[in-house]
Amino acid sequence: MEHNDNWVPRAGRKRKLESQDKGMLNFSLDELNEDLLERVLSWLPTSSFFRVASVCKRWKSVSDSASFKLACSEIPSREPWFFMVDPHLNQSTIFDSAERSWKKLNHPPLLQRSSNCDSMPVAASGGLVCFHNEACNFIICNPVTGSCRELPPVHPAQENEPLLAVAMNSQNNQSYKLVLVSGELPRLSCKVYNSNIGCWGEEILLRRKVDESQEFDLNDDNAVYFLSKAGNVVATDMQRSPSKQYSSVITVKDGEEIVYFLSSSGTIVSCNLTTKCFSEYPRLLPVFCEYSIDVVECKGEMLVIVLSEFFESSNLRIWRFDEGTRSWNQIVAMPPAMSHEFYGKKVDINCVGAGDQIFICLNSAEFFRYVLCDLRTNEWVELPMCLKNGEAIEFMSAFSFEPRIEASV
Numbered sequence: 001m002e003h004n005d006n007w008v009p010r011a012g013r014k015r016k017l018e019s020q021d022k023g024m025l026n027f028s029l030d031e032l033n034e035d036l037l038e039r040v041l042s043w044l045p046t047s048s049f050f051r052v053a054s055v056c057k058r059w060k061s062v063s064d065s066a067s068f069k070l071a072c073s074e075i076p077s078r079e080p081w082f083f084m085v086d087p088h089l090n091q092s093t094i095f096d097s098a099e100r101s102w103k104k105l106n107h108p109p110l111l112q113r114s115s116n117c118d119s120m121p122v123a124a125s126g127g128l129v130c131f132h133n134e135a136c137n138f139i140i141c142n143p144v145t146g147s148c149r150e151l152p153p154v155h156p157a158q159e160n161e162p163l164l165a166v167a168m169n170s171q172n173n174q175s176y177k178l179v180l181v182s183g184e185l186p187r188l189s190c191k192v193y194n195s196n197i198g199c200w201g202e203e204i205l206l207r208r209k210v211d212e213s214q215e216f217d218l219n220d221d222n223a224v225y226f227l228s229k230a231g232n233v234v235a236t237d238m239q240r241s242p243s244k245q246y247s248s249v250i251t252v253k254d255g256e257e258i259v260y261f262l263s264s265s266g267t268i269v270s271c272n273l274t275t276k277c278f279s280e281y282p283r284l285l286p287v288f289c290e291y292s293i294d295v296v297e298c299k300g301e302m303l304v305i306v307l308s309e310f311f312e313s314s315n316l317r318i319w320r321f322d323e324g325t326r327s328w329n330q331i332v333a334m335p336p337a338m339s340h341e342f343y344g345k346k347v348d349i350n351c352v353g354a355g356d357q358i359f360i361c362l363n364s365a366e367f368f369r370y371v372l373c374d375l376r377t378n379e380w381v382e383l384p385m386c387l388k389n390g391e392a393i394e395f396m397s398a399f400s401f402e403p404r405i406e407a408s409v
Contacts (some may be wrong), residue, residue, distance in 0.1 A: 043075065045078075047098075051325070081143075082094065082354070083398060095398070109148075116133050124170035130168050139151070154180065166178070186204045188278055190203075200298075204273070207278075248295070249261075261294065267280040270302075271282075297353050297374060304321075316333065328395070334380050354402075370382070370395070
């Protein structure tokens with residue numbers, strides 16, 4: 001047999017490959033130029049932003065640079081965070097849907113001032129959250145970076161009208177609109193703050209639009225029953241948690257901006273800012289029914305969540321309105337084995353949408369739960385409790401936002 005001097009035993013080749021692999025593992029990010037390093041770090045989860053700055057001086061410099069924020073802005077989307085509402089905490093509590101974990105964020109200095117310490121979140125969009133203080137001023141905040149900005153005061157004439165809804169619409173995390181809907185049905189008006197010009201626009205009067213094909217009575221005086229936060233049955237006027245007092249959602253459809261909110265009688269009001277008109281949707285349930293209801297926005301459309309009781313059982317269902325047939329269609333429902341626990345406990349729901357997900361806070365005098373619903377897969381997951389000093393914290397509601405360090409206030 002001819003001897004091959006070039007032959008290398010398999011074990012030797014394996015050692016050679018292992019040596020090459022180790023060389024690859026010794027590759028350092030420090031060898032990347034500034035542009036490539038920024039692009040690599042921009043793909044990290046937003047929760048890593050706080051750790052990046054403490055790795056080394058170079059990474060700290062990258063995290064503070066404008067070009068790094070630009071690289072982050074090119075990331076198509078990030079998993080939503082849910083900003084939990086609890087006015088008694090001196091920190092912000094976040095649920096990170098990507099890591100399925102709770103996080104604590106320090107309040108920025110502007111919100112720590114005595115005049116703003118009781119500020120409540122009232123709206124969110126993109127990477128920003130809007131707060132409302134006792135002086136009726138609005139503060140826009142990026143919870144990730146802590147940057148804040150107090151908006152100019154609203155014109156006094158607007159302050160005299162009861163505030164019904166606050167909605168926010170962010171465009172590419174570089175500009176945003178804040179919409180206020182005020183008045184009393186049937187006389188409504190709205191005012192819009194545009195960050196591009198840095199001021200409030202003129203008051204817009206909204207006219208009532210009545211569709212003759214609607215099969216419901218706009219002058220229905222029959223009492224409707226809702227659950228209050230205290231667990232009491234309240235007739236006619238729906239009682240909202242202070243954190244959801246101005247809750248509303250905004251969508252853009254065919255170039256038209258539409259704000260949806262719940263009236264005091266429980267009807268869903270649609271305000272078209274483009275055509276300057278509003279209308280009311282037909283009720284989902286007949287009068288004299290006891291239920292809890294909320295409105296959310298998911299992927300550009302308005303959805304309604306209703307928790308009600310029928311035939312000695314409790315059910316939670318999500319509905320979509322069909323404009324063609326002027327009727328509500330159920331799209332998903334919580335599994336009966338999961339919702340039956342709520343029967344007879346006078347549970348109230350406060351919900352928020354984010355993409356295909358809906359975050360639901362369920363509260364009663366007896367217990368509280370947090371549930372995440374995936375509309376695409378119809379998966380319902382009960383979330384772990386947030387603990388402080390070993391005790392579970394109860395939150396009444398949440399606001400969803402996309403954690404973006406580049407979101408500008």
